[in-house]
Amino acid sequence: MRDSLPADAVVLDIVADPSLVSTARVMVSCLASTRRELSAERLDDLELAVSEACTNAINSYGPDVDAPRVLVSWKEDDDRVEVRVTDRGRGYDPAQAIPSNSGGLGVKLIQILVDEACWEPGNPGTTVRMSLKCPRCRVEQD
Amino acid sequence: MRDSLPADAVVLDIVADPSLVSTARVMVSCLASTRRELSAERLDDLELAVSEACTNAINSYGPDVDAPRVLVSWKEDDDRVEVRVTDRGRGYDPAQAIPSNSGGLGVKLIQILVDEACWEPGNPGTTVRMSLKCPRCRVEQD
Amino acid sequence: MSVDVVRAGGSCAVLVVSGELDVYTAPRLRECLVELVSEGTLRIVVDLNGVELLDSTGIGVLVGGLKRIRTHEGELALVCAQQQLLKLFEITRVNTIFSVFHTVEAATAAMAQT
Amino acid sequence: MSVDVVRAGGSCAVLVVSGELDVYTAPRLRECLVELVSEGTLRIVVDLNGVELLDSTGIGVLVGGLKRIRTHEGELALVCAQQQLLKLFEITRVNTIFSVFHTVEAATAAMAQT
Ligand SMILES: Nc1ncnc2c1ncn2[C@@H]1O[C@H](COP(=O)(O)OP(=O)(O)O)[C@@H](O)[C@H]1O
């Protein structure tokens, strides 16, 4: 599940449980706010996108899966940060997704909130990669 | 490095870099404050112990180590939580440690701040296990 | 996340929500809405000004609450003055199905006229 | 973590530290102390009331600063009224080597008498 992650990434590995989505959010929020120049609004956008991606990853598992897990990783370079959320659930191909009236809010939000979002098949499962263009902090603050 | 961790743990895997200690603290702080009944003072104590353990883990690596990493894991049951900080650095046996006047503050603080602390050899490296007795939250808050 | 129910007289109640409304906490708000409607509270104001994060699951619970209350010919209004949430309501077009007020007073006054 | 240097007249300065003082941020405070001492500021008050976390690396930098300034026959005092930090000073016996005041005023007044 972790083989394809870059060697210098920060990785959070959680049980696929709704009570842990807040932990994923604070991790990303701490990294983003101490390491990158981001407005409060863009920081909120990133947090919400992470929340949506984790919710979908958790929901990708059926009720009878043994020890389902979700990985949230952070990777950065000079121009951008990338957050990946990986599950080994039922799989998702956005190109095949049927547009519906009621659902589909989470995926749509992710696409709007970050600068780039793509879904990769994981065999099994899915990785959603979300990136935001932003410079590094000049002086890191906390 | 992760084999001996319990299956339902939350695990944060970071590069051994001082700038990432704050991320370890916020992870533990978020988990502790949303999932356990802990006074603000004990929460601060736990955060500080995690900070000391991560600092020691980072310092356990020499300057020429390739891709040094530190794992911070969270595990809980009804009565207590355990945070483990694992490195693959130069190794540490507190029984063999030479008491000095100047240093030794971090290890001493960990021992005072948490209810139980022990250091296990990691072959290579060290895992420090720190636990705090505290009940689960009645209603989880955030 | 916490939900405080403030009775506003008659069949009206104000729900003061604070904290983070996500996949973990939204079910508690859903239960609260279901209970109020089932006991006949058909004018509900949900005050979101203390909400720090609202995600699609939270929005889903609000929309579900609105649908439920409308089948009983009641009404549900939102209170929110936060830019971040107002932006979210716009993106998701939730502002086209809810009445959104900046203050609880404005919302309850409007409710009283329905 | 941020450090603001406030000149208090003569060879005295107040360092207002806020945020988290740990292995990552403490070197910035060390640099600041070294610079002040090397330019002849020999009465330094470090205001820790805005500090949210102080760990052993941060304490090490404060102790190092004290040693450095004392070799120049100067003095360094701490300002702190936070219970959590005062407890830490006691555990680590740092309170036996530093003068700790609750307010900047008390610290600068004491400094003026040395
Ligand atoms: N990681 C994922 N794994 C499997 N299916 C996914 C994943 N992410 C999204 N989906 C699918 O896309 C659909 C739309 O998701 P979303 O936009 O979050 O709205 P909702 O979950 O409310 O339907 C989901 O119902 C789900 O079938």
Ligand SMILES: Nc1ncnc2c1ncn2[C@@H]1O[C@H](COP(=O)(O)OP(=O)(O)O)[C@@H](O)[C@H]1O
């Ligand atoms: N994880 C570890 N790996 C290797 N050595 C360690 C580890 N933790 C502690 N030590 C050793 O214990 C000593 C005391 O640590 P500490 O109490 O934090 O004070 P200091 O780091 O200031 O010396 C360190 O100098 C180090 O040699």
